[in-house]
Amino acid sequence: MPLAPASAGLAALVLGATSRGDIVVLAVLLAVASASHQRALAVGMACTAALVRWGSSSLGAIAGAQAVLGPAGWTGDAAAVTASWLTAVALVCCVPVWPVEATRGRVRHVSVLVASAPFAIAAADLTVGPAPGGAVVARLIASLVAVAIAAAVTSVASDDRTAHARTRAAIVFGVAALALAGLSG
């Protein structure tokens, strides 16, 4: 397991789970965790889409706004809602595939989970992420579902060809999310 991306990913996981900090810091950590400059670009676009949507870079403010107005995934006009889901999909597509010596068994599952969780939690945070006082149960469920989806996608699409396809998809979804967020803003 690569030390720097894994550490950055776990730091991003803490920020996403607690909704503390700034989305720029979260984007930097996820970019490092993604271990590829193309995926880093997709992460940057996805996080910028959320920033443009809410007009604040504070993760606490984004969670607070979702607690008051409703989760980003089903609140606002069609463009804004679509942008939120595209942001989530782009982030889930950015999960890296780490080289693990044991290609089967528990070590591989743990590796996939550690790689997937930060991106999935960030996706849930930016799409269904109200702070306490809002629909926190929905956030918890969304986080679990996102982790499961990200881990499943990463496990299935882990060879070089599908990983490249995921990266390209992440960039396309990131661009679309940014464009729609800009339009809705």
Next chain:
Amino acid sequence: MNASVWANVVMVVALVAPVAAFMTALLVVAEPEEWGRVGCGIAAAAWAVVLVAGQHPHIGRLAPDDIAMAASIGVALLGFRAFGASAAPVSVLTAALAFGQVGSPSTVAPLLGIAAAAALVAIAGHNHPRATAAVATGVVVAAIGVHAGGRGGAALVLVACAVIVVAGTESPRSPLVVVVPVALTEALRVGPAVASSSAGRWVAVAFALAGLLTVAAPAISERAPAFPFVTAIALWTLVAAAGPYAGALDAARPLAAATVLALMLGGPLALLATLPGAVVLVDAIAGGSGIGRFALAACAFGAFALAGSEIVHEHSPERSGAPRPRPEPLDAVAIALSAWLVLRPTAWSWLRLTGLRAYTQGVALATASGLLAGVALFILGATWQGPGPVRLMLDGGTSPPSAPAQVRRVTAVAAGAMGIVAALLVRSARL
């Protein structure tokens, strides 16, 4: 304003230390460049003492504000790091930064200081003559802007500062690099005149495009000069200084500090020092509107993508045979300052940063959790892959070879002549 006697004495020491050390070395037939470096180190320490103590020394027409003192530290540290004789330019530039009246810093003196420093650096060598010529031309253009005054004049000064900054950062270990903090300070002083206007927005977009071009230059043409990433950061500092949107000006100071630190370190990891400034600037741009916001965001993403691609290429396995940079004691100072800036930017009172609560909370939480996770993963068998942290943080860098003596003489005379033209223009300053 605090102005103790000791602070005035320390300021005088800071101003004369580089040249005094250099002259002493000449008299005792020692190594003048090494002694000059020691003098620069003393100057940096002296300015740091005055700044941290919250003093505002004042002797005659020398009354540096906090930005001038911080920029002087940057000038002295870059002078210490540079190859060749940088002592005299450092003394000239720090004096130019200090010039002014309490509460009314000079916009003229830094330009004349840059012109004098360009001439001195041309004589000393270890720089590209074309870079010196670009700096001297930039000074004249800036002087025209100061002479013209108004919003157009201020925009012209900002453009000239961009030219100076690009030329100064082209070779981070050349003594010409000492002009960069001065040009950034000049931009910070003039920038408010165009802030939140359409002129400021368009100038900012032009700088963002220039930043993108400096990163893209090697991909466009093999013959194009290869600029370090820090050139783009310096240009984004000028984007912030132009104040395209409300709040953008607040990002200029932390970005300027990050520019100097990144110049000292040189490696891609040093770009992390831009985080506090980037957060403020991103917030300001996100709160803006119109095509300018879209253009700035597109340029930022373009630069980010190209820089990422270049970093990956630079540190690819086939290029890993490049010599490992040798850390110097000054690198530890730069790394400590960078870490301090990233973790507690609000502790740097001269940055005047407010409203960064979410950032400071988050970056502390991320650092703590990242370190704990790193230790735990290391114990569990995770390994560092790719180039090591030293290679990512530092870049040994090389200085351009000295041009032939005749070329140096011609460049110095030309720079001096440009300086005289600039001095004549700024006699009737309207800015």
